[in-house]
Amino acid sequence: MKKGIPPHNCQEQSTKACVLRVPIFNHLEPHQLDEIMSATRSVGYTKGELINRAGDPSDMLSIVNAGKVKIYRLSESGKEQLVRILAPGDFSGELALFRESVHESYSVAMEDTQICTITRPDLQAFLLKYPTIALKILAEFSRRLEASEKQTTLVSTEKVEKRLALYLIECLEQEGAATELTLPMSKKNLASYLGTTPETISRKLVEFENAGFIRQKARRRIEILNLDGLRAGITIRL
Amino acid sequence: MKKGIPPHNCQEQSTKACVLRVPIFNHLEPHQLDEIMSATRSVGYTKGELINRAGDPSDMLSIVNAGKVKIYRLSESGKEQLVRILAPGDFSGELALFRESVHESYSVAMEDTQICTITRPDLQAFLLKYPTIALKILAEFSRRLEASEKQTTLVSTEKVEKRLALYLIECLEQEGAATELTLPMSKKNLASYLGTTPETISRKLVEFENAGFIRQKARRRIEILNLDGLRAGITIRL
């Protein structure tokens, strides 16, 4: 399944960019960066390619250098649940790094993607040698843990309508001070992320539109017309 | 709100036990343990006492020495969602430790409880001095992250019936090879943990009983009669 792009794509160039780009390393001295770079390999994947399945042995940290990676789980009953989307600079492989283990989730390249990898032994050595890296990773983990627990709470205590509204608001905030946002994924994926179905997403967005909270535009763009209304989440029933 | 138990309870004794008991420290040398112990304070809480609220500033790692602590979040709409229960040896305060921050969740003592605390500056110093501690914490975080993401998937893709069945099975596994398990929390809390209501838990357990999968006994004990049936989760409708 995993074919990758031939070795001529593993340029020194992109490996370097990768290490420089990642928050967990970019505070290091140049000579330390060089050291890490030399332990790094770069692999390419083409759009739609499966990077790993749940159950695959996991023994490296993967850092996205270019492209986008979708990480999802399959439930017992075979439903797909989107966990997160990795953008350049994001990393994955957390579980595997600190104990022998296998992947718990699937990942696919959403676009043509370059990934840099460091093996577990190499990373562990770096962590002991440069403890500040561990602090950075701890910070990132605590951020993710926080996000994940929040997501659990959201899914288990709020109705779809509110989950969707909060998600839109979150997207808006990431866009800066804009009044318009671009969904970072398809509605199908969004449904999977929010624990619902594409049909329901579709209907709820129409409701928001009818309530005058938003306007849907082309290419996944959504204009926010009434942020407070959206936040309150009270859509007028007919 | 936070009143604690007077200082005479902060015995050297319990502080030592605490540090020894925790997986993140118990691999260290005696002199290192002494060093950490001297940076540790012990505080007591009485049953039902609120330890912290969401929004409180969080600047220390807390380790449970004795007792049980319930950690929960409140959703936007005011519903309580149980995140986890800390037993002796478990720790909490993750988010706060690596960046200035506030608690995202509430914690209450479920019984009379002793907690040891280490301030952020002290812990950060130890992490840099003894990098193996960071590795231990990373391992624990990755375990929790994994559990949390699994929980999200479960809640967002499976029906209550299956979530409950899987939960029972998980409890059973933790009891060793027994055919009987004790729910570690009230059904009300279990409902909150599984993202449902006490009424539904009650009804589903009766369904499982009618299907011959389990038998409910006194004091939160449940006997498993048909593990495979439970796993398959197909209850016979009338």
Place this chain on the structure above:
DNA sequence: TTGCAAACTTGATCAAGGTCAAGGTTTCTT
């Protein structure tokens, strides 16, 4: 550019499970 596949929309139906209410049990507390 055409054509196919995937994504999206809309409608109709229905089951899961949340809510409200009322009684019955544990379990603390005093």
Place this chain on the structure above:
DNA sequence: AAGAAACCTTGACCTTGATCAAGTTTGCAA
């Protein structure tokens, strides 16, 4: 041991949102 307070159970009802089905639109590849 009595009383109170939580917890649990059961019933009736009704909302939410999943599912199935059938178009429609969009995006991409040849």
